[in-house]
Amino acid sequence: MQKQATFKELIDDYDWDTLQSRIYSSTSADVEAALRKDRHTADDFMALVSPAAMPYLEQMAALSRKYTQQRFGHTVQFYIPLYLTNSCMNHCIYCGFNHNNDIRRIILTEEQIMREIAAIREIGDFRHILLVTGENPRDAGTDYIARAIQLVKPYFSSISIEVQPLTEEDYSRLTTLGLNAVYCYQETYRKDRYKTYHPKGMKSKFDWRLDAFDRMGRAGVHKTGLGILIGLEDWRTDATLMALHLRYLQKNYWKTRYSVSFPRMRPHEGKDFQPNVLMSDSELAQIIFAYRIFDHDIEITLSTRESKTFRDCMTTLGVTSLSAGSKTDPGGYAVYRNELEQWTVNDNRTAAEVLHAVKSQGYEVVWKDWDLSLQ
Secondary structure (H helix, E strand, O other): OOOOOOHHHHHHHOOHHHHHHHHHOOOHHHHHHHHHOOOOOHHHHHHHOOHHHHHHHHHHHHHHHHHHHHHHOOEEEEEEEEEEEOOOOOOOOOOOOOOOOOOOOOEOOHHHHHHHHHHHHHHOOOOEEEEEEOOOOOOOOHHHHHHHHHHHOOOOOEEEEEOOOOOHHHHHHHHHHOOOEEEOOOEOOOHHHHHHHOOOOHHHOHHHHHHHHHHHHHHOOOEEEEEEOEOOOOHHHHHHHHHHHHHHHHHHOOOOEEEEEOOEOOOOOOOOOOOOOOOOHHHHHHHHHHHHHHOOOOEEEEOOOOOHHHHHHHOOOOOOEEEOOOOOOOOOOOOOOOOOOOOOOOOOOOHHHHHHHHHOOOOEEEOOOOOHHHO
């Protein structure tokens, strides 16, 4: 039997310039045809993220709201990130944790992690925690992450990680310890320019990172989060390649749940790099609506990178998961104070204030939608 090709092999079949040309040549008729359908192809998605779809944002918003309410009701899930370390061996030119940046490097100790957990418990009734690290496999590798999961497990029913790509065996091991979800952003799917933004470190290995999603699927990770960083390459083409990646994963690892995110670049330490591409609020709304129409069941996350005004607008229009009261620096809740941020938070409201904003729109906050006992 012929071995199933992985997406790192299939992606070479998609020429960036050809896809980009197809997207930008989409017409109003293509958009209208996509809006009439219940099931959507990659061609439909390209029409929905094309410039031709901008005049149809109101119709797209209505469909996005309808599908979201059908699948998720009038609810939004809350989660909170816990940054464990800013130590990183990568040289990503857009990131505050870049190995070359002259910042104090912190790896939280077990005692400091417990202090952070206590502080988070005071902020709100969070049951979903996202553990985040820089990529330092030597000093904060799988053993460190495993221990962190064991420490937070008694206090949170859903544990996610956003760390360096791991082996299939490591993902299996962490899943048995209580890991629920893994978020791993490819940043850009443009292979020929990927190393421009990731010149050194393990993150410079495009295929290793892209293949991580197959390793997660084979390891039985319950939920996988994909993402692109807006500001590197043409976002419409990146979004299309991520949609193709999503469809591949859903076909091959159909038991897994999936989430998508589209963070826009934010100010950070080491500010020499400026975004190559700027995305307006209307365009960010467009990509959210397009993904919801393309896949009615996908979870869509919006972090505190975005403004409170935009996040409030999106609460009822397609987003299913919001962070609240976030700190993006290790020890930011109790141990240290805003010294080591990976990126600058845009929505600085407390969790209580975000909760009030959600409820004022007739929606309920879901603090918990998973329980470790289910594993």
